[in-house]
Amino acid sequence: MLKENLNLKEALHNYINLLHQEEYFNAHEVLEEAWHPLRKKNHPLKNLVKGLINGAICFEHLKRDRENSYKKASKVINSFERHKGLCVNGIEHFELFEEACFKVEALKKLHQL
Numbered sequence: 001m002l003k004e005n006l007n008l009k010e011a012l013h014n015y016i017n018l019l020h021q022e023e024y025f026n027a028h029e030v031l032e033e034a035w036h037p038l039r040k041k042n043h044p045l046k047n048l049v050k051g052l053i054n055g056a057i058c059f060e061h062l063k064r065d066r067e068n069s070y071k072k073a074s075k076v077i078n079s080f081e082r083h084k085g086l087c088v089n090g091i092e093h094f095e096l097f098e099e100a101c102f103k104v105e106a107l108k109k110l111h112q113l
Contacts, residue, residue, distance in 0.1 A: 008034045008049070012096035015052065019103045024060035028053050044086075048097060051083030055104040062111055077113055080104055 011034035018027035031053050038046040054076050061073040084104075087097045 008038070008045070009093050009096065010034075012093055012100060015056070016096065016100050016103060019056065019059075019100070019107070022059075022063065024056045024058075024063055028056040028060065031056065045091060045097075047083040048086040048091075051080040051086075052097075052100050052104065054079035055107075058113070059107050059111065073111070074113060077108065 011031050014030045015027045018024070018030065031049060035046065035049045035053060037043075038049055058073040058076040058080070061069045061076065084101050087094070087101045091097065
């Protein structure tokens with residue numbers, strides 16, 4: 001297994017835990033760090049990871065409740081919507097990706113996005 005895949009697994013664990021703690025910005029940051037090597041190598045999971053990154057930042061916009069936060073959140077969540085279909089059985093770390101996607105979907109429902 002490649003080193004970045006180990007980092008991705010750990011990052012996904014941390015991402016999920018941070019979402020549960022409503023630490024959306026930190027969830028975004030931890031997953032973004034694992035995303036950069038994937039992006040550089042054009043890894044097949046790079047877009048799914050990017051969608052999850054944007055999913056977390058979407059909820060950070062709502063949490064900060066600044067002007068136009070709902071509009072910004074609605075725009076950012078589109079990246080997650082475009083890429084969530086890449087979470088299919090058989091990809092590496094499927095269970096973690098599935099849990100992360102489930103959590104983002106639950107937050108979307110909670111925030112009526």
